[in-house]
Amino acid sequence: MFTLAHYQEAADAIRTRTKQRPTLGLVLGSGLSSLADGIPDADIIDYADIPHWPRSTVEGHSGRLVIGELQGHTVLIMQGRVHSYEGYTPQQITLPVRVMKLLGIETIILTNAAGGINPDFEAGDLMLITDHINWAGMTGLNPLKGPNVDYFGLRFPDMTFPYDPALCQLAREVAAEQEQTLREGVYTFLSGPNFESPAEIRMFHTLGVDAVGMSTVPSVTVARHAGMRVLGISSITNVAPHHPKPDHVTSHEEVMETGAIIVPRLMALLNGILQRL
Ligand code: HPA
Numbered sequence: 001m002f003t004l005a006h007y008q009e010a011a012d013a014i015r016t017r018t019k020q021r022p023t024l025g026l027v028l029g030s031g032l033s034s035l036a037d038g039i040p041d042a043d044i045i046d047y048a049d050i051p052h053w054p055r056s057t058v059e060g061h062s063g064r065l066v067i068g069e070l071q072g073h074t075v076l077i078m079q080g081r082v083h084s085y086e087g088y089t090p091q092q093i094t095l096p097v098r099v100m101k102l103l104g105i106e107t108i109i110l111t112n113a114a115g116g117i118n119p120d121f122e123a124g125d126l127m128l129i130t131d132h133i134n135w136a137g138m139t140g141l142n143p144l145k146g147p148n149v150d151y152f153g154l155r156f157p158d159m160t161f162p163y164d165p166a167l168c169q170l171a172r173e174v175a176a177e178q179e180q181t182l183r184e185g186v187y188t189f190l191s192g193p194n195f196e197s198p199a200e201i202r203m204f205h206t207l208g209v210d211a212v213g214m215s216t217v218p219s220v221t222v223a224r225h226a227g228m229r230v231l232g233i234s235s236i237t238n239v240a241p242h243h244p245k246p247d248h249v250t251s252h253e254e255v256m257e258t259g260a261i262i263v264p265r266l267m268a269l270l271n272g273i274l275q276r277l
Helices: 004-017 088-103 167-178 198-206 218-224 252-276
Strands: 023-026 043-045 064-070 075-078 107-116 124-135 182-189 212-213 230-237
Touching: 004 088, 023 088, 075 124, 088 218, 107 182, 107 218, 107 252, 124 167, 124 218, 124 252, 167 182, 167 252, 182 218, 182 230, 212 230, 218 230, 230 252
Parallel strands: 023 075, 023 107, 107 230, 124 182, 182 212
Antiparallel strands: 043 064, 064 075, 107 212, 124 230
């Protein structure tokens, strides 16, 4: 269990390695790390140099912070995140969000790779996350379990608006201006690491889920606990199977490949959103 002192140690380590004072956090999911590559004069901090900061063990998730200017904002970009399936606790997974809060960040944009469940979705779509089901959280993997850190928020935080309605509206407007199709839907967090069985996909479809993935919701939960505004965007990297098909295999390679194809459109959308923030 982390205390406020642990989060402060991590925040202090970042402050000593950069003069920049970010106001916006951006988390890049599987296959999306290249979004941060073009930032000039960025300060780069390896996760290994930040106390308590969890390090990714997954291909496609590099492990560093990129702090620099993007569309007039000083942003802190996480190139790579860690997941429950890597063996990290929910508190470890979400430590970066609390550290961002201590650094003065009040708005966080979370991206991820997700499997499409909504039958209208195709691999390569972008989806605005309008709500979520904290499936793994409900069954025990909730980062707010344990002693409440009162500094950040209430013991029983509200979760009526996990995703900020004004930021969602902005994303819609920017997508429309760019003539990009932006799907919308409910994202569900599963611990993974296996992809879902067809029966599980049909169950989630029945429950009103549009996309499934293995991240994001713990961070949103902790961010909302701390009163931060959240925008979430999923890259639909694959279509989840509702019924078994002999030739259907969901693979990490497919997730990475499609993620890479989506990067330019996601970058355009994020740049447009940042310009108007
Ligand atoms: N399921 C869960 N997580 C994912 C998927 C999926 O199909 N695709 C990308 N992340």
